[in-house]
Amino acid sequence: MTTFVITVPGTFLTDITGSTRSTLERALASQHTDVSESEGLDLLTLREDNTFSIRLEVEAPDRYEAELTATRLLTAALREAGIKEADAPLGPPAVTGIDSSL
Structure with a gap:
């Protein structure tokens, strides 16, 4: 398995409150660990x-699976924070870091 840092862009079509932002960051915190933090990347x-x-930092066998996993995690976190999918359309995910044991 390889650790990928995936960047997912998007747009909030409505303003989000500080508490909504905090809830979103808490929901995703476990996906922001060693690789992304050591590179100084903000969640x-x-x-x-x-x-x-x-x-987001995800473990996956390849880039395709990493991007899918990151998108699924983000979609779930947005939902948990009370943000509807229609209010936060996402752009295409991109690999912005790789840490492989190979």
Whole structure:
């Protein structure tokens, strides 16, 4: 297995509160560990125009599975934070880091 850091962009179509943001970050915290933290990557970057980037660390056999897993995790976390999918459309995920034991 390989550890991938996946960045998923998106846009909040409605403003999110500080507590909603905190709930989202807590829901994703377990996916932001050694690789992403050692590289100084923030879990959530939220810009003034409500566009955002989420960086998640996932274990997967390949890039495709890593991107799918990250998207599923983010979708579930958004739901947990009370954000409807229609209110936070996601862009295509991208691999922004790899840590392999090979």
